[in-house]
Amino acid sequence: MKQNLVLAALSLAIIGLIACQKMLPKTPDNDEILDGPVDGLSNSQNAQFLAGDIAFNDEVFSPEKGLGPYFVATSCGSCHAGDGKGHPFTTLTRFGQSDTTGNKYLQYGAPQLQNRSIPGYAPEQIPAGASSAKFTPPANTGLGFLEALTDAQILSNADPNDNNGDGISGVPNYIAPPSFFTPKWYHQSVGGKYIGRFGKKAAAIDLLHQTVNAYNQDMGITSEYSPYEPGINGIEGIYADNVSEPEVESSNVLNVVFYLRTLKAPVQRNQADAAVIAGKQLFINTGCANCHVQQWTTPFSDIGALSNKTFYPYTDLLLHDMGSDLDDNYTEGVAKTSEWRTPPLWGLGLSKNSQGGKYFLLHDGRATSIDEAIKYHDGEAKKSKDLYNQLSEAEKQNLIKFLESL
């Protein structure tokens, strides 16, 4: 009898091995997570995506690998958990520019505050008199689609003089390009500057620009594109660490850029839900969609999976005056201090899964619910906010359910 028990136990073990696939946690649904590649990548592109994924999410910089000496975070993934929006823990602080004439505090380490430092060093401080603003890290998903758009497409929604009289006057932010920037066929130069697309103030022209700055300004990591440590008091290099430059290989930077270009767009959930359908109509009726433009189609792209694709980011990539409550008296490029780039709303409903279980919305995370974020809108968005406030409670819930489905 007992011998049979032994055999039964061993059999159980063997059956367990055979059935092991059934005993593993299931894969989350594709619309429940933000990470993962766009459909249609080739095998070699998948390999580069994977290399970029590792560099982005797994490569942690320590002092021995060049971290700092002044920094904000130790890895890309620290600010973008699951490729989603960031948490106040890694909110960036920018300082030193309060008008469109440029940053007056570059010699004091502007524009970004490195509020942390490796042992033995004191972190950077905001100089007296400099204005500042906090920027919550954005989600990464679908960025390649936004990058693939032409400047002409973006400009088609610009209305700087509000010629159509809707109270909305979206304008592009024109940015002086860094030395390593190479214009693509779809970029248009205006006085040597180009339209910024990424960042709260649209201060980064493309994903290489954004990535190089993040390595340097967020982690204190030098690259061939940005070979100096982030300066403190403007003295670049003097406070360098003991790690030889560049601290990250160009191939890693380019792999990260490829990863960001080929992250899938968030997949909308519950599209057939009646509340979501009703909420979407309210989103249009209240004028939200005038800035949060729903649909775009990419032109030809060097990545086939991004070519001629229709996608739904809910942004126009333009700057809008959002009123005095959201005016932090800090800006970048030619944006006014009250102007912010329309943030894409796709992936909004999954933000809590990357922000520690609660929302930290708007540019600095000050809104902890979608309702609160809407109510912070003013300036060009005042009319839409007022219409939202006039909705019944049930209608507001439908609108929020729609936004959470994105």
Added chain:
Amino acid sequence: MNRTLLFFTLTAFTGTSLAQTDSSLIKRIPADTGKLHMNMDAIYNRPFLQMDKLPVSIGGYLEANSSYSGTDGVSEGLSFRVPRLSVFISSTIKKRIKFLSEIEFEEGGREIGIEFASMDIELHPFFNLRGGVILNPIGAFNQNHDGPKWEFIDRPISATTIIPSTWSNAGFGVFGKYAYNKWVWAYEAYLTNGFDNTIIANDKNRTWLPSSKQNTERFDESFNGVPLVTAKTAIRHRKIGEVGISWMGGIYNKFMEDGLQLDARRRVDLFAIDFNTTISHINTYINGEWVWAMIDVPVTYTQQFGNKQQGGFLDIVQPIIKRKMLGWEKSTLNIAFRTEYADYNVGIFKETGENISDHIIALVPGISFRPSQLTVVRFNYRYHWETDLLGNPSSRTAGIQFGFSTYF
């Protein structure tokens, strides 16, 4: 080259011994089960083989296992590994002078290290000197870690990632035991080399004490010239069980070099409590350990690296059959269950005042078969939840593990 030579020499020696196990020249010295042993005795309480009248005994153990696991639906497939092969050599130089070493080949020989190599001199049963490469007596697992003694394939996460078992260092110290009736009380105290900067300057993105294990120079010189102090006291009752309390602490960073101040002195301190007991009439074995770690992380660094950690495990092993099975005399079939926890960052975010997560919870049911007390065949199912720093939805990892571990 030297490592390879050492490996083949030891393997040849071991192979020769095993091949001659039946010879009258070789005799097995079984583990001493007659005395009231404690965790501190684990390094000597192992089976050894002795050749004729040679004053040297050898022994060792091998672990091999396979696993099929996956995280959030993504499987790495089936893999096989030999996590460690350990070889012990012991010698009684004089009646009260002993030498014992343990050389471990980890991950198929990728890492070879002297895990333990000390000489013990007994001045009095209550006062012994020990010097060499010693196992710091923090918790119980670090001292009592031989694979064949455990019913679980993976080592406890708190005992390997908060306490960096197996954690050994060059140093000296004293130990002793005092027995009275059914009680025995023991103490140990050592000064050794210790940790280094890498516990907060590593690519794990969290405070990670095991990073210091990569610094093999700790067997040659102290990283900062300040000794790591380890002390433990334990008490055991023959019927009730054993309880141990231990502390290990010291300065971990290089605060000064060439007379120049580089940083403030930063401490790392670990406190641990361990216990084990056997419920006599049903033979249920219960074993557990909990550790708290306090690390002085500069406030200007990043909260990604926690200044407090804690974790522990609780193992319950229930023999369900103990008799002759499948032709094996005195074999045992056990069911076992482990629950374990490790929190790598105990604290709250300065920015939000909310809890920092960064923890792992694991449940591990298992079955083990012991054809003899020297050998265990194990089958585990492991499920663990890992939550990131921010407290986002946990990633879930599960796996089937099968393997064996045996003394030889």
